[in-house]
Amino acid sequence: MSEREHGVSATDGVTTARPGAGPPAAAGTTRDWSAETLRDALDRTSRWLLGYRERVGSLPVLPRTAPGEIRAALPARAPRDPEPFERVLEDFERLIVPGLTHWNHPGFLAYFASATRGPSVAAELMIAAVGVNAMLWRTSPAATELELVVVDWLREALGLPEGLRGVILDTASTSSFTALLAARERAGERVRETGLAGGPPLAVYVSDQAHSSLEKAAIAGGLGRAAVRRIPTDRGFRMDVDALARAIADDRSRGVRPALIGATAGTTSTASVDPVAPIARVAEDTGAWLHVDAAYAGSAALLPELRDRFEGWERADSIVVNPHKWLGTSLDCSVLFFRDPAPFREALALTPAYLASEDGEVVNLMDFGLPLGRRFRALKLWVLFRCVGVDGLAASLREDIELARRFANRIERHPRFRLLAPPSFSTVCFRAEPGAAPATDEVADALNRRVLERVNRRGRVFLSHTELDGRYVLRLSIGSVHTRPTHVEEALAELDAAVEAELGSPGGPGE
């Protein structure tokens, strides 16, 4: 065994590093950390994690770091010798954490939240424990079958029909891209084999409020950005279905085939919901694939009282819902539901000899996405559903929606702010108003930019912005399990102080 007596032992991780000399590794021992070392590292990390979750609310949500600062604080080369984990955790705390944007901060009210519930933290450790790759049924039958089960649990909980099945991918961008590949296969002519170069032009239809992901998908899928038709929206930021029908008719008259209509249930700016049922009719009439982007708001279909907002989505060819957005699994966990597995397999299944198996009729989930390697993400949804329960999840969503409604009410009555769109789900768009004197749009935009900048710089809450009808708009969205009424109060107080600093006192906030 002399060839295995190398000079470095990676097993002395908790003692100080020894430059190039360690005990010879005996046959049968592990070359990895000892169980003791791993136990100690997990204990330390767990304690750190619990402390972090306790104090994260007192940290600035957005870090105060200049571009390049953290990079400059780190060595240019990897160490040659092992260091104790303790030291790495200290450096994490000292060098890395102060440079993080804290997605689990209760004042994180920007974008759409992606906060991690306790059960999902435990699930991540379970995933790391077994470390399986669910590319083929054979490479971990339980991972494949649990994925089918929990996706079906989610489908049922959302009130979607039995005909839909699904897979878990990383993000909504990937899910929508995957749907586009299936749609492209159905609309085109043997796209899988011959590509797009010789074929008919294809088009994708989304509203002018849709997320950029389908545009990025159209680029990646070789349709090109120009193939994306941005259909105008009504005053409620919902797709104009007549305009959609006209755009498709227009395209068809020119030999362009409608490949996919992307309807959004919960747009990124205002959380508006496209009229999915009439859009479904257009899709059925024209043969276009209907994909529903419900990455954020889809979770709200857990609530029977909101289910009518999703009317028509059950007729879609595919739907994306991200449990890592509003249900509280950690990033990444995006569920792509679809009606017909055939076009996905037609577009994506490729089984080289070294992966061929003789397991007979099994589902190999790598056939429903681009990556072969697949983490055991199903555990996140399984542990979440079991430890929180469908009713517990629903209760959280109701609370977030109620918090957003109350915030919107306060904004509506505030002399310096104006609601820009009706609050939808847990998302509110609003704007500071320059005051009595008439102001140009540019002046008003600049004011809002400065207000947001002030609020975010102080670090108690983090809000984001968007653009509506060409105007700079402030935006608050509640979706973190950690956010409590006090944090929304704090957001109001911060906004109030910021607008007062910009404009002077108007006589107090609206309530």
Place this chain on the structure above:
Amino acid sequence: MSEREHGVSATDGVTTARPGAGPPAAAGTTRDWSAETLRDALDRTSRWLLGYRERVGSLPVLPRTAPGEIRAALPARAPRDPEPFERVLEDFERLIVPGLTHWNHPGFLAYFASATRGPSVAAELMIAAVGVNAMLWRTSPAATELELVVVDWLREALGLPEGLRGVILDTASTSSFTALLAARERAGERVRETGLAGGPPLAVYVSDQAHSSLEKAAIAGGLGRAAVRRIPTDRGFRMDVDALARAIADDRSRGVRPALIGATAGTTSTASVDPVAPIARVAEDTGAWLHVDAAYAGSAALLPELRDRFEGWERADSIVVNPHKWLGTSLDCSVLFFRDPAPFREALALTPAYLASEDGEVVNLMDFGLPLGRRFRALKLWVLFRCVGVDGLAASLREDIELARRFANRIERHPRFRLLAPPSFSTVCFRAEPGAAPATDEVADALNRRVLERVNRRGRVFLSHTELDGRYVLRLSIGSVHTRPTHVEEALAELDAAVEAELGSPGGPGE
């Protein structure tokens, strides 16, 4: 606060579930598990994990489960009420784990290994602890900057030149696809804007031994499967460079543009290495993008004594190396190196208003891939490098290579087996021989199929197979930090017993 007094509390996770009634949530309390509950869950999971790692070697590598069995054992619907984590962990142990293929089993010698080192387990918990999304610099500056740093550490450790930078994606399939998008942009005409439909046909060149991922990428990218030229290989399974040059010349004479040449350093079947330097010359002469798939073997460039096997890869436009394959990070961690960031941004950057930031000149990593959401994968590489050290990683690789060499020697001298290709890195291809009587290829293939089936059914080791020159071939690859000399001995004993059961005793093994 009365609107927040819902009937279900998700905080009583460790007590038994209460149907629809819990204490009202007071303002300021968390709606998540209490710190106590999370601490208990992490303790339990850590203990479970340590026990699992201790005993995994005594479990069958491949589970004994029939398709559908696990699914049938699970309820059809998610529970309405929360359950204690303890019960979930029990079910995990009882229902799920017996259905797993154990990628961390020391007898996992199939495909390419993807075993998780202790430091990477700890890193996964750190990732879950902070749960950040590194899509924009702003959404977690430290996650973006640490990613740039550790990718550069890896570059330097592999002896790659300073001009290369990179990002961490999920898998090699995604990395290669992303490279293809950049190559497609460079080769085509405004592909991003106008797509492929009106443009010139593009082609991709890989050897007949290349992984299916570039074929899948060509399909997904809209080039089509027919755009992939499978260039023949020599007797060492290396791409025939003259045939490559001819194929490109032939395509160009017909107006087809060479978009990308995919060279492989460590093919999936035999771990052969294409002649990258002469291929680089062809790429430079023809303007094609050179992508090197070194997902598995690239890690071996840590060893100075093996670095000449990679000669020429420093001239590539892009290279993929998967630390989750041979370095011991958990799935998923795939590093895509590239020379020029411009074509990636040209192909993929899209910044909608709601993500626009005023941070100035920063790197937003979402511009180098399809997904927006990005986990903090950099932590895995950082913790790995620090807790193992470059020399520690190198030592592990050397041991794996030496183990494979010794296995190959034993196979070579075995009366019933034949080496089919020289062992390369830590991968060995071999075949059982039917014996003295002349046998058809079909008979020999069937014998090998049965031998593999016998070995894998017994569950002590898991080997896979491939096809070489149309023949069914057995394959062993060593890349798990948990695999020790005894496990390779065990593989030999299992193979020996299986071939003896099929053919009768020949007079003992070769040593």
